[in-house]
Amino acid sequence: MKRRVLCSAVMAAGLALAGCGSAARTGSPSGNSQQGQQKLVVWDWKSGEPAAATYVEKVKADFAERHPGVTVEFVAQPFDQYYTLLGTAAQSRKGPDVMLFNGGGQIRDRADALLPLDPYVAQDRSRLAGWDAFTKDGRTYAAPVTLQGHPIYYNKTLYEKAGLDPANPPRTWDEFVRACSAVKKATGAACLALGNKEGFGIQFFMSGLGSGILTPQEYGDWIAGKRDWTSPHVRRIFELWKDAGDKGLNSAGANSTAMFTDVFRVFESGRAAHVIGLMSDVGHWKDFGEFLPPDKIGVMTAPVVTGGATPSLPYDGGIGYAVARWTKDPRLAADLVRSLTSADALTAFSASAGAIASDTTIDVSRAGPAVAAIVPEIRTGRPALHVALSSKTLDLMGRLSQQLLSGSTTVDKAVKQLAAADRAS
Amino acid sequence: MRGTSPSVRPAGPGRAGGTTTRREGRPGAARTGAGRTSRGARAERLAPYVLVAPAVLILVTLRLWPLVLGVNYSFTGDGASNGTPVGLSNYLELAGDPLFRTSLRNVGLLVLLLPVAVAIPGLLATFIYLRVPGHRVYRAVYFFPAVLSPVIVGAIVTLMLGFDGPLNAALGMIGVGPVDWLGDPGTAMFTVVGVHVWATFGMALVVFLAGFSTLDASLLDAARVDGASLRQVVRHVIVPGLTRTIQFVFVTTMIGMLTSMFGLLFVMTNGGPEGSTYLPEYYIWHQQGQLNRPALASAASTVLFVVMLVVGLAQITLLRRTGRLD
Incomplete structure (x- = not known):
C-alpha cells in the first residue's frame, strides 16, 4: 500500500514536471568575470602522453611569462570517454576553462557551450591554418593545434616487387586499379587497407578520394553546405565504395576490422599496398615508420575518377583548443589558448608527437620524405568532404557503408537516406 | 529534494x-x-x-x-530547442528510429536466449556434482572467466575472432571458410551473447553448486538403487530439487544480460555492423555522448526503465506463482 502511494507520488511529480527544465543547461552569463582567478584548468586527451611533455612545458613557460601567478593545470582524460565527460561538465557548467576539441562536427555540435574567440586570436589568423574546422556561423570557437587530413599512403616496397615505378604512383582510377592487380599478382597484398568496424572507413574513403571524383565547383558547394546529393558524381563516391568491395580491392573483413588501429597494422605489415591514412596523431608517416622504413612510405594524391576533377590534399584543422562559456575570465583563458598555439609550442608538438602542426611556418625538413610530400600540398589543399557533414549524418553513413559492403542495401537507397539525413541536420 | x-x-x-x-x-x-x-x-x-x-x-x-x-x-528538446517542452516528439523520434527498434528487438532476443544461458551452467554444474573425471579442474576452469573484466574479455576475444585471426585460421585448416564473426550482422549479436555467457556463467555455476549441496543425497542414492539412468536422475531428482536455485539463476542472469553487456559491445562491435548489435544502453550512451542529444537519450532511458520494470514485475509474479506450488 505504502509503496503504491510512493509510486503514485513519484509518477505525479514526474508528470507535473514533464516538459519543464532542460536536459542540457540553458546559457546564462557566468558572472564574476573580473574576480582574480588563479588557476586555469585544461582538459584534453594528449597531455598525459610522454610525447606531449615538451609541448606542455613550453606552453606553461610561455603562459607564465605573460601571466605570472596563474597556474595552469592539464587534466588528461581518456579519449573514449572524452566527449561524454565534456557533455556532463557542460551540463553542470562546471568544468575546464580551456578544452581540446576535434574539428568539425564534434565542436560545432557543442558550440553553444563555447566562447567565440574571434576578438582574441586575430593576430594568429594568418600564421595558423585550419581555422574552418573550428568555425560555425562565421564565429571561431577554437584555435587549431594540428592539421588533420587524409593523404593516400602507399608501400614502395610492394610497388617495386610488382615492377611498378615507386616514384610515379598512379594518377587515374584505371591506372590505380591496374597497379593494384599487379601488386596482388606479385605479392598477394590487397589494394586498399580498409577498416570499417566503427564506420570510419567510408569517411576516409570519401575524403581521401573525393577530390578526384567531384568537380572543383561541386567540391566547393559541398563544403559551403550546398550539397547536391542527386549529382551523379556524389553517387559515384558510393558506387566506387561498393565496387572496391565487390571487386576485392579491400583488405579482408573490412566490416570487422577497426580503423583505429588494426587497419594501419595491415598496411604496415605489407598486407595491403595503400591506405587512406591521417596526417597527425596516429595512422600516419611517423606511425608507419615503426615498421616501414621512411623512404619506403609514399604519398600520392587522389587518383582522378571523373574528368575535370583536380585532386587536392583534403585537410582541416585537426585538434584545437576552445574556451568554455562559463570560464570566469575569458580574456585570460583566451590568452592561454594563444600560448597553446604559439610557434614554439607547436614546433615541439609536431616534432615529438608526430603531427602536421597548424603553424605552416615551422621547419619540417628533418621529418622525412612523406612529410616533405604532404606539407607543400597544404597551400592548395581543401577541407575534407566528410568533415562538412553533421555527426548524425556521419553516424548513418557509417552504418550504410557497412550495408553497402555486405550487400544489404543499394547505392540508390543509401544516397537517398543520406540526403534526407543531411537536409534534416 | x-x-x-x-x-x-x-x-x-x-x-x-x-x-x-x-x-x-x-x-x-x-x-x-x-x-x-x-x-x-x-x-x-x-x-x-x-x-x-x-x-x-x-x-x-x-x-x-x-x-x-x-x-x-525526455519531454524537452535538444540543441536549439533545449529546455523547451516538446511533448512526445522525442518518443515519436525513438519509435521512428530503426536503430532504437533494433536495440529493443535485441532485448527480445536476449530474453529468448535466456534459457540457453541458464541451461549451460546448470548442465556443467550437474556434471561437476556427479563427479565426472577431472571435475575439480573444471570447477576452477569454468569460474576463471568470471574474474576478468568485460573489457579484457572483449579485447582478447576480438583478437581471436578477427577475420584474419587465429580462430578463422584454425577453421581454414580444417577446410571451413572464414566466418566474419563480428562483421556479419547475422552472426555478430550471437557472437557477443555467446562471449557474454562464457564470461559470466561461472557465477551461475557457483550458485548451482551451492544449490546441489542442499540436495538430499539419499534421494540420488535411492534413484540409483532403483536403476534410474542419468537422464532420469536429472529429470526427476535434480531439477525438482533445484527449483529455487534455477529461479534465482534465471533472475540474476536476466539482469546481467540486460544491464551489463555495454562493456562487451563497446569493445567488440561498437554497436555494429550495420547497427545490428545495438542495445538500449548502448543507444543511450551513443545519443548522449556522441551525438549530443541528452533529451533523446533521456527518452530512451525512460523506455528502457519501463521495459525493465515490466520484465522485472513479470519475473516476480512468475517466481511467486512457482514458489506457491512448492
Whole structure:
C-alpha cells in the first residue's frame, strides 16, 4: 500500500514536471568575470602522453611569462570517454576553462557551450591554418593545434616487387586499379587497407578520394553546405565504395576490422599496398615508420575518377583548443589558448608527437620524405568532404557503408537516406 | 529534494497525533509522570523515522529524483530547442528510429536466449556434482572467466575472432571458410551473447553448486538403487530439487544480460555492423555522448526503465506463482 502511494507520488511529480527544465543547461552569463582567478584548468586527451611533455612545458613557460601567478593545470582524460565527460561538465557548467576539441562536427555540435574567440586570436589568423574546422556561423570557437587530413599512403616496397615505378604512383582510377592487380599478382597484398568496424572507413574513403571524383565547383558547394546529393558524381563516391568491395580491392573483413588501429597494422605489415591514412596523431608517416622504413612510405594524391576533377590534399584543422562559456575570465583563458598555439609550442608538438602542426611556418625538413610530400600540398589543399557533414549524418553513413559492403542495401537507397539525413541536420 | 522531504515529514506528526489520542483514552495509570513518559514515547515514536531517514534520503536523492528529472527531460528538446517542452516528439523520434527498434528487438532476443544461458551452467554444474573425471579442474576452469573484466574479455576475444585471426585460421585448416564473426550482422549479436555467457556463467555455476549441496543425497542414492539412468536422475531428482536455485539463476542472469553487456559491445562491435548489435544502453550512451542529444537519450532511458520494470514485475509474479506450488 505504502509503496503504491510512493509510486503514485513519484509518477505525479514526474508528470507535473514533464516538459519543464532542460536536459542540457540553458546559457546564462557566468558572472564574476573580473574576480582574480588563479588557476586555469585544461582538459584534453594528449597531455598525459610522454610525447606531449615538451609541448606542455613550453606552453606553461610561455603562459607564465605573460601571466605570472596563474597556474595552469592539464587534466588528461581518456579519449573514449572524452566527449561524454565534456557533455556532463557542460551540463553542470562546471568544468575546464580551456578544452581540446576535434574539428568539425564534434565542436560545432557543442558550440553553444563555447566562447567565440574571434576578438582574441586575430593576430594568429594568418600564421595558423585550419581555422574552418573550428568555425560555425562565421564565429571561431577554437584555435587549431594540428592539421588533420587524409593523404593516400602507399608501400614502395610492394610497388617495386610488382615492377611498378615507386616514384610515379598512379594518377587515374584505371591506372590505380591496374597497379593494384599487379601488386596482388606479385605479392598477394590487397589494394586498399580498409577498416570499417566503427564506420570510419567510408569517411576516409570519401575524403581521401573525393577530390578526384567531384568537380572543383561541386567540391566547393559541398563544403559551403550546398550539397547536391542527386549529382551523379556524389553517387559515384558510393558506387566506387561498393565496387572496391565487390571487386576485392579491400583488405579482408573490412566490416570487422577497426580503423583505429588494426587497419594501419595491415598496411604496415605489407598486407595491403595503400591506405587512406591521417596526417597527425596516429595512422600516419611517423606511425608507419615503426615498421616501414621512411623512404619506403609514399604519398600520392587522389587518383582522378571523373574528368575535370583536380585532386587536392583534403585537410582541416585537426585538434584545437576552445574556451568554455562559463570560464570566469575569458580574456585570460583566451590568452592561454594563444600560448597553446604559439610557434614554439607547436614546433615541439609536431616534432615529438608526430603531427602536421597548424603553424605552416615551422621547419619540417628533418621529418622525412612523406612529410616533405604532404606539407607543400597544404597551400592548395581543401577541407575534407566528410568533415562538412553533421555527426548524425556521419553516424548513418557509417552504418550504410557497412550495408553497402555486405550487400544489404543499394547505392540508390543509401544516397537517398543520406540526403534526407543531411537536409534534416 | 525540496519537493519530496515535506511528503515524508508530515507523516510523522500525523501518526504521532493518532497514537496520543489513543493513549489519552487509557485509564489513569499512564497519567502519572506524564511529562517524562510522553517525551520518551515521542522519542520512541520518532526513532524509526530517524533511523530509516538516511536510507530514504539516499534513495530519494540519488535514485528517485534523478529518475523524475530524466523522465522530465525526455519531454524537452535538444540543441536549439533545449529546455523547451516538446511533448512526445522525442518518443515519436525513438519509435521512428530503426536503430532504437533494433536495440529493443535485441532485448527480445536476449530474453529468448535466456534459457540457453541458464541451461549451460546448470548442465556443467550437474556434471561437476556427479563427479565426472577431472571435475575439480573444471570447477576452477569454468569460474576463471568470471574474474576478468568485460573489457579484457572483449579485447582478447576480438583478437581471436578477427577475420584474419587465429580462430578463422584454425577453421581454414580444417577446410571451413572464414566466418566474419563480428562483421556479419547475422552472426555478430550471437557472437557477443555467446562471449557474454562464457564470461559470466561461472557465477551461475557457483550458485548451482551451492544449490546441489542442499540436495538430499539419499534421494540420488535411492534413484540409483532403483536403476534410474542419468537422464532420469536429472529429470526427476535434480531439477525438482533445484527449483529455487534455477529461479534465482534465471533472475540474476536476466539482469546481467540486460544491464551489463555495454562493456562487451563497446569493445567488440561498437554497436555494429550495420547497427545490428545495438542495445538500449548502448543507444543511450551513443545519443548522449556522441551525438549530443541528452533529451533523446533521456527518452530512451525512460523506455528502457519501463521495459525493465515490466520484465522485472513479470519475473516476480512468475517466481511467486512457482514458489506457491512448492
